[in-house]
Amino acid sequence: MSKPKIKRIAINTGGGDAPGLNAVIRAVAVSAEKRGWEVYGIRDGYNGLFLPERYPDGGLIRLTHDKVRGITHLGGTILGTTNKGNPLKYPTKDRKGNWFEKDRSDEILRAFKKAKIDALVAVGGDGSLSIANEFAKKGLRVIGVPKTIDNDLDKTVITFGFDTAVSFATDCIGRLHSTAQAHQRVMVVEVMGRYAGWIALNSGVSGTADVILIPEIPYDIAKVAEKIKSRDREHRYFSIVVVAEGAKPKGGKTSIIEKELGRAERIGGAGDSVAHQIQEMTGKETRVVVLGHLLRGGTPTTFDRLISLRFGAAAVRALEEGKSGVMVALDPPTVRYVPLAEATNRMKTVPLDCDTVVTARDLGISFGD
Numbered sequence: 177m178s179k180p181k182i183k184r185i186a187i188n189t190g191g192g193d194a195p196g197l198n199a200v201i202r203a204v205a206v207s208a209e210k211r212g213w214e215v216y217g218i219r220d221g222y223n224g225l226f227l228p229e230r231y232p233d234g235g236l237i238r239l240t241h242d243k244v245r246g247i248t249h250l251g252g253t254i255l256g257t258t259n260k261g262n263p264l265k266y267p268t269k270d271r272k273g274n275w276f277e278k279d280r281s282d283e284i285l286r287a288f289k290k291a292k293i294d295a296l297v298a299v300g301g302d303g304s305l306s307i308a309n310e311f312a313k314k315g316l317r318v319i320g321v322p323k324t325i326d327n328d329l330d331k332t333v334i335t336f337g338f339d340t341a342v343s344f345a346t347d348c349i350g351r352l353h354s355t356a357q358a359h360q361r362v363m364v365v366e367v368m369g370r371y372a373g374w375i376a377l378n379s380g381v382s383g384t385a386d387v388i389l390i391p392e393i394p395y396d397i398a399k400v401a402e403k404i405k406s407r408d409r410e411h412r413y414f415s416i417v418v419v420a421e422g423a424k425p426k427g428g429k430t431s432i433i434e435k436e437l438g439r440a441e442r443i444g445g446a447g448d449s450v451a452h453q454i455q456e457m458t459g460k461e462t463r464v465v466v467l468g469h470l471l472r473g474g475t476p477t478t479f480d481r482l483i484s485l486r487f488g489a490a491a492v493r494a495l496e497e498g499k500s501g502v503m504v505a506l507d508p509p510t511v512r513y514v515p516l517a518e519a520t521n522r523m524k525t526v527p528l529d530c531d532t533v534v535t536a537r538d539l540g541i542s543f544g545d
Contacts, residue, residue, distance in 0.1 A: 180317070182211075182495060186288070187239070187297040188218035189253045190304035194325050194337025195476035196484035197253040197299060198244075203488025204297050205239040211496060215239040216293065220256040221304075222263050225287040226280070236291060248481055251474050262303070264310055285314060295500070297491045299323050301335070302520050305503060309516035312501035319491040320503035320516050325471055328372035330524040331514040332505035336487060339479040341368070341471040342378045348467055349383030349416060360413035362404060362454055362462040366447025368471050369420045371430065373526045375471065376420035380541070381532055386415045387542045389450065391422035391430065392526045395544025397450070401457040403542040408460075417454070419447045486511055 187204050189197050205215045217237045218224040224235025237243070237255070247254060260267070263284050265277035288296070295317035298308035301324035312318040322329045325341035345367050356363040365385075369375040373390025380388035387403055389395045404415045421443045424430050431445040447464045455462040476484065483506060490504040490511040502513040526533065536543070 180294070180498065182213055182294045184214040184216065184291075184293050185295045185297060185495065186216045186218055186236070186291075186293045187255070187299065188221055188224075189255050189257045189323070190221040190298070190300040190307070191257065191259050191324070192301070193252050193257050193472050194323050194335075195251050195340035195472070195474060196336035196480040197257075197323065198247040198250045199476065199481050199484035200299050200321055200323070200336070200488040200491075201239065201254060202244040202247050203485045204492055205244045206241055207489045207492035209241050211492070216291070217255040221258040221261055222284055223258060223261050225284055225291075226261065226263075226266075248485070249475055251472075251476065259303070262307060264307055281310060281314065285311070285316060288316060295319070295495050297321060297488075297495075301326070302329055302523065305329070305516055306520045309501065309520055312516060317495065317500040318516070319494045319499065320519065321487045321491055322503055322505065322519070325375065326369045326372050327374040328370065328523050328525065329503075329519060330522050331503070331519045333508060334483070334506055336480045336484045337472075337476070338374065339483075340474065340477045341375055342382070343477050344471055344474065345375060345379035345418075345467055346382040348465070348470075349379060349385060349418065352416060352465065353384075353414075356414040356416060359461065362415045362417060362451070362458070362460050364417045364419055364447050364451040364454070364462060364464045366419045366421055366444075366464065366466045366468075368468065369422060370443055371422045371523060371525070373420045373422070376418050376423070377526055377532055377536070380418035381536050381539070383416070383418070384539075385418040385541060387417040387544060388536060389417070389419045389423040389446075389544050390526060391420055391424060392528060393543045393545050394424055394426040394428070396426050397453045397457065397544070400450070400542065400544045401454060403544075404454060404458050404460065408458075415460075417450065419450050421446055423450075 228235035266280045268278040299321040305320040322335040325337040327338040451464045503519040
């Protein structure tokens with residue numbers, strides 16, 4: 177059977193930004209142009225197709241080799257992104273002014289057809305790639321690229337953006353050691369990660385934290401306090417506590433800041449809660465540092481640049497080979513293709529018996545359990 181001929185493809189970036197997005201865009205644009213294809217970038221997720229009148233370029237930007245020159249090292253995304261405007265659950269007002277979620281995916285498909293786009297490279301996390309999977313089911317040729325600083329996408333060893341986030345978090349934890357020791361304080365560092373503890377675990381171990389609290393291991397605050405008291409008894413009068421934003425106490429729930437129609441719920445407040453309880457239970461001065469969106473910004477590391485370029489080029493090869501409905505995934509030493517349905521079927525959380533957890537326990541790091 178002959179492979180469907182491609183003349184024009186599109187690429188979009190959805191969900192939270194991550195270091196390496198521009199490298200993927202460059203790799204897709206250059207690799208596709210080499211094959212004689214035209215490449216168009218969609219502004220702000222799918223908003224460039226929903227609301228073309230909002231953009232001077234009509235919501236689609238032609239990505240020539242010159243347009244993507246010199247962007248590999250840049251953070252953010254030249255296309256823009258959004259975690260609002262899910263085409264499958266688009267926030268819409270009825271005649272009475274009430275909001276509801278409407279499936280507008282068919283409008284997107286019609287927009288692709290009108291623009292004569294033959295295929296889409298969708299760059300995103302579990303939410304964005306779940307949307308991409310639905311488009312693939314409806315007949316659109318789609319290749320997914322795994323992006324998330326949280327590293328919680330299944331079927332790939334790692335997602336791009338994670339290494340940069342962990343490297344920055346580790347550097348911050350290292351900086352906090354000196355000020356914590358100088359003032360004999362407890363420093364609580366809250367990091368992103370949503371319902372997976374990969375960032376907290378990796379940066380906490382690398383930064384020699386004393387306590388690491390992750391969603392996968394509900395914590396007992398009394399045991400956290402005891403760890404800090406035991407350090408005092410050993411004349412170690414300061415402590416570093418790394419808290420994943422999705423961490424929760426035993427019998428408790430993840431702290432939700434906000435839930436808005438058409439977008440993922442916002443998680444936060446775990447660091448403040450833990451710090452308040454530590455100070456109350458130990459009597460030690462405790463401070464909180466929330467790294468938040470600092471983890472998303474900045475220049476991607478060498479690893480994230482390289483894996484982003486590899487993923488982007490692999491996505492173009494997948495289209496050339498006639499594939500659709502798959503995600504490119506790192507399976508060292510190669511990049512392979514896995515069905516989008518499998519990649520988005522479950523969240524990749526930290527296994528409790530993984531070597532990093534075992535190593536942390538060997539080093540005397542407490543998980544509050």
